[in-house]
Amino acid sequence: MTKEHYRHVYVVIEHIDGELLPVSFEMLGEARRLFDDFNRRYDLNEKVVAVILGHNIKNLSETLIEHGADAVVVADHQDLKDLINTIHTKVISQISLSKEIAEKIEPNYSQEFKKPRYMFFAADSIGRHLSSTVLADLDSGLASDVNKLVISDLDISHFVKTGGKRIMYKKTLEMYRVDFSGFLWTTILCLDNRNEKLSIREYSPQSCNVIPGAFKPLKPDSKRSGVVIDFQPKVSDDDLKIKVLSQKFVEDKVDFDSYNTVVSFGRGIHEAPEKNIKLIEEFAKQLGAQIGISLPISKSVFSASPTISSTYMIPARVIGTSGKEISPMLYVAIGISGAMQHVSGMEESGFIIAINPDENAPIKNVCDIFLKGRLEEVIPLLMEELKIQQQVVQA
Ligand SMILES: Cc1cc2nc3c(=O)[nH]c(=O)nc-3n(C[C@H](O)[C@H](O)[C@H](O)COP(=O)(O)OP(=O)(O)OC[C@H]3O[C@@H](n4cnc5c(N)ncnc54)[C@H](O)[C@@H]3O)c2cc1C
Known part of the structure; x- marks a missing residue:
């Protein structure tokens, strides 16, 4: 059995509202890099296909082609103006299963195309x-929070999947993510x-969601060409039961951009969270610094007074792949181990x-000065x- 239906x-x-998010360019860039190699090997x-839903968005197709797409499937309809999960799920599934679209992407495969x-x-x-x-709609699997992708032929022996026999799985997408506090890579x-x-059962598409910032976008190339395919979504009255009456975009609660110095703290505050955060607050004030945190701090792993927790233990202060990417002139990492x-x-x-008592903490490999010691001292x-x-x- 092969995956040639896919x-x-x-x-x-x-x-x-018609403004493409950076992660879209990053995903296209990575898809292009993978498929330049795939096409050679x-x-x-086989093509890189951008799928875009919305209203009055057809003008974005050229930009998507310039950033790496061979084909852009556009579902431009007023019912897709607002992002309602049920409708978007339905339309993306319709697009994924459509032989007519497959035919326009690449006529060679339209008959055998499944997904x-x-x-x-x-x-x-x-x-x-x-x-x-x-x-769930397409009845396949999904890897989440992926930050590295490889396509390869894998010789696999697995008790359940292959019954212990060695079988070659061609064109397999290796999806990497970090686990166990960032110290181990998992391949899915x-x-x-x-x-x-x-x-016997096939699982396709092989799918993942990728962390914003993990991949680099391509430089736009206006000489690139591609096909733009219009798709008329099939949306029923039943799907339109939910209506978005108004929407408001919430501004970032924490401004990092205007600060030259950022002082961040992590689980190293554990001995006396409230007292230590107040100490760090004073220190940051003296430096004229903004305050950041590591991810666990935003997950209520420590208790503190309502003022301290609502000010500091919040997602808007998280630095890293799940939060902000910053580059101040000075960064002070207090009680942070340095997970990737x-x-x-x-x-x-x-x-x-x-600042960390453990000189084996990975942050030591990243910093310019390592102050070995407890933050309290x-x-x-x-x-x-x-x-x-x-x-x-x-003076
Ligand atoms: C998909 C995914 C996304 C993630 N995204 C992020 C992200 O965006 N940002 C992020 O930060 N993490 C993220 N994480 C979590 C990350 O993997 C680590 O678990 C986390 O960064 C560890 O936080 P920490 O350094 O505060 O805690 P720890 O790893 O527990 O480190 C605490 C450090 O404090 C030191 N310490 C102990 N006592 C003291 C003291 N008295 N004074 C000073 N130091 C002391 C210890 O030696 C230790 O090095 C993510 C994880 C996953 C799986």
């Missing part, structure tokens, strides 16, 4: 939800059941200081010295 990579594009006629070979969504609040409902594969003793998801959000900082010393230096400057 063709192309479909990339589900995100935009807000396997099949020249896309691969599908990419964004791992943000829209894409995470949408990817799960679309893949969406494999067909080929164990004759149990059940955190580091990817601050490694571009001009100068990095870490190191910060007061730094504050004392800063006070002296500031007095000297003022």
Whole structure:
């Protein structure tokens, strides 16, 4: 059995009121890089297909082609103006199963086409939800929060999937994500059941949602060409029961851009969370710094007074792949171990200081100065010295 009923990579594009989100370009860039290689190794006629839904969005097709798409499927309809999950799920599934669309993408495969070979969504609040409902509809699997992708032929022996026999799974999408606090990579594969003793079943598309910022977009190339395919969505009155009457975009609660210095803290505050956060607050004030946090702090792992928790233990302050990517002139990491998801959000900082008693913490490999010690002891010393230096400057 082969996956030849399954063709192309479909990339589900995100935009807000016609403004394409950076993650859309990042996914297209990665799909293009993977498919340049795929086209060389396997099949020249499989394509990168951008799928975009909305109202008055057809004008975005050229931009998507310039960023790597061979084909853009546009569902431009007033019922798709607002992002309602049930309707978008239905329309993306219709597009994914459509032989007519497959024919326009690549006539060679239209007869045998069943579904896309691969599908990419964004791992943000829209894409995470949408990817799960679309893949449930398409009856296949989904890997979440992926930040590395490889397509390869894998020789696999698995008790359930292959009945212990060695079987070659061609054109398999290896989807990598970080697990166990960021210290281990997990590879997720969406494999067909080929164990004759149990059940034979194909799983396609092989799909994932990818973390914003994980991949680089391509430089737009106006010489690139591609096909634009209009799709008329089939939406029933029943689907339109939910109406969006108004929507409001919430501004970022925390401004990092206007600060040259960011002081972030992590689980190292554990001995006395409230007291330590107040100490860090004072230190940041002295430095004129904004305050960031590691992800666990936003998950209520420690209790603190309502004022402290509502000000500091909030997602808007998270630095890293699940939060903000920042590059201040000075970044101070207090009680943060340096998991890769955190580091990817601050490694571009001009100068990095870490305060940590554990000299084996990975943050040591990232920082310019490692202050070995407990924050409770190191910060007061730094504050004392800063006070002296500031007095000297003022005198
Ligand atoms: C999909 C995914 C996305 C993620 N996204 C993010 C993200 O965007 N941002 C993020 O931060 N994390 C993210 N994480 C979590 C990440 O993997 C780590 O679990 C997290 O960054 C660890 O937080 P930490 O450094 O505060 O805690 P820990 O890893 O527990 O480190 C605490 C550190 O404090 C030190 N310490 C202990 N006592 C003291 C003391 N008295 N003074 C000073 N230091 C002390 C310890 O030596 C230790 O190094 C993500 C994880 C996943 C799976």
